Each structure stands twice: as structure tokens, then as C-alpha cells.
Amino acid sequence: KNEVEQSPQNLTAQEGEFITINCSYSVGISALHWLQQHPGGGIVSLFMLSSGKKKHGRLIATINIQEKHSSLHITASHPRDSAVYICAVREKGPDKLIFGTGTRLQVFP
Amino acid sequence: DGGITQSPKYLFRKEGQNVTLSCEQNLNHDAMYWYRQDPGQGLRLIYYSQIVNDFQKGDIAEGYSVSREKKESFPLTVTSAQKNPTAFYLCATGRGQETQYFGPGTRLLVL
Numbered sequence: 001k002n003e004v005e006q007s008p009q010n011l012t013a014q015e016g017e018f019i020t021i022n023c024s025y026s027v028g029i030s031a032l033h034w035l036q037q038h039p040g041g042g043i044v045s046l047f048m049l050s051s052g053k054k055k056h057g058r059l060i061a062t063i064n065i066q067e068k069h070s071s072l073h074i075t076a077s078h079p080r081d082s083a084v085y086i087c088a089v090r091e092k093g094p095d096k097l098i099f100g101t102g103t104r105l106q107v108f109p
Numbered sequence: 110d111g112g113i114t115q116s117p118k119y120l121f122r123k124e125g126q127n128v129t130l131s132c133e134q135n136l137n138h139d140a141m142y143w144y145r146q147d148p149g150q151g152l153r154l155i156y157y158s159q160i161v162n163d164f165q166k167g168d169i170a171e172g173y174s175v176s177r178e179k180k181e182s183f184p185l186t187v188t189s190a191q192k193n194p195t196a197f198y199l200c201a202t203g204r205g206q207e208t209q210y211f212g213p214g215t216r217l218l219v220l
Contacts, residue, residue: 004151033208041197043211086151090206095140095159096167097209099151 003027006087006100013107019074021103023087026068033097034061034072035086043086046072077107112136113212115200120217122187122194130185130215132200139204141183145169146197146214155198158183187217195219 004025013019023032034046047054047061049070054061058077063070074081087100113134122128132141140159144152154167158177172191177183187194197216203209 002151030206035211041199041214041216043199043214045208045210048208088152096142096154096157097152099153101149101151 002101003098004087004089004100006085006103008103009101011103011105013077013105015078015107015109017077017107019077019081019105019107021072021085021087021105023070023072023100024068025070025087025089025098027089027098028092029065029068029089030092031090032063032070033088033090034070035088037084037086037102039083046085074105077105079107079109082106113200113202113210115198115212115215117215118213120215121220122217123220125189127186127188128217130187130198130200130217132183132185132212133181134183134200134202134210134212135181136202136204136210137180138202138210139180140202141177142201142203142209143167143173143175143183143185144199144201146199152199155185 007022031050033048035043037043049063058075060073084102084104086102088097116131142157143155146152153169156175158164174186199214200212201209
């Protein structure tokens with residue numbers, strides 16, 4: 001079983017829809033990251049959080065440390081949001097990230 | 110312009126050949142990382158370096174080698190011992206417990 005699980009693996013939506021991507025993990029962590037990977041391959045960091053909730057524009061990330069679960073929400077989705085969204089956790093102790101397999105999102109006009 | 114550059118964007122390797130992927134940064138970050146990405150799998154750590162002249166093996170170091178002679182540079186060599194090198198390779202930098210910053214990646218293909 002992977003230490004970081006994401007769901008769903010693939011997601012399609014119509015423009016304007018509210019999107020939720022989930023991430024569950026099984027190890028003790030010091031922080032959780034949400035990353036965005038566009039078709040060209042480059043990865044951009046969206047959020048790093050260790051508790052509560054963060055918001056940036058139409059993106060909202062939440063984390064529940066007790067339940068070992070995080071969600072990434074996209075409000076009023078747009079075709080330019082189409083990308084792979086990756087959850088990664090920084091395990092307590094080792095200086096390394098453990099990555100989920102990603103959620104591929106396609107938003108159609 | 111601050112950032113991370115990786116070259117080349119595409120690299121072709123012949124059987125038995127060693128190839129070197131370049132990663133350069135001007136963010137003044139101490140830590141640098143090499144990841145491998147395969148379809149349907151999460152990124153996996155190959156090697157990382159937290160300071161110049163020091164580096165540690167990651168989860169899949171076999172068949173790879175690195176050096177860290179300068180803070181700005183962390184080249185990765187894919188040796189002939191790596192039997193399945195076709196993948197997308199990403200370099201990243203970081204500082205302490207902050208987020209990591211990723212380069213644009215190099216796609217390695219075997220001829």
C-alpha cells in the first residue's frame with residue numbers, strides 16, 4: 001500500500017464546476033505539499049501546509065492532521081486548470097518528500 | 110532571472126552509454142534533489158545533497174551517480190548499470206523545511 005494515496009486518479013469537469021481532490025497518508029508528517037504539473041512536465045508548488053487551511057485565488061487546501069487527510073479544492077474551474085495535481089508529504093525525520101501518483105484533471109469549456 | 114535550469118530537455122541514450130543530466134540553480138538554496146517520474150507512479154528520489162561536497166542516496170540510487178562540487182550545480186549521471194533509464198527526470202532545490210522548487214525536467218529515451 002502506498003504511503004500517500006490520492007483520489008480520484010482521473011477527473012473531468014465542465015468549466016465553472018467545483019473540484020475536490022483528496023489525499024490520504026499513513027506516516028507522521030511535518031508538512032504536506034500540493035503541486036501542479038502541466039503537460040510540458042514542469043512542476044509548480046501550490047501550497048505547503050501543516051495545519052488548517054490555505055487559500056490562493058480560486059484554490060483552497062485543507063488538512064486534518066488527526067485524520068491524516070488533505071483536500072485541494074478549485075472553485076469556478078477553468079480549462080487552464082487542466083493539469084496533474086500531486087500531493088506530497090514531508091515525513092517527520094528524514095529530509096525527503098513522499099509523493100502520491102497524482103490526479104489528472106481535465107476541465108472542458 | 111532566478112530559477113532552476115535543466116538541460117537538455119530531451120536526451121537519447123544508446124545501450125551501454127553513460128549520460129549526464131545537468132541541473133543548475135541561482136536560488137542560493139543549499140539542498141538539491143534528483144527525482145525520477147514514471148507513468149502511473151509518484152516521483153521517486155534518486156539522490157539528494159544538503160550541502161556542497163556531500164550527498165546521500167535516495168530510494169532508487171542504483172545505476173546513478175551524482176556530484177556536488179558547487180552550490181549551484183548538481184549533475185546526475187545515468188550509468189550503463191541502470192537497465193531501465195527511460196523516464197522523466199526532475200531536479201529540485203530547497204532550503205530547510207520550506208517547499209521545494211522544481212526544474213523543467215529532462216526526458217531520457219533509450220535508442
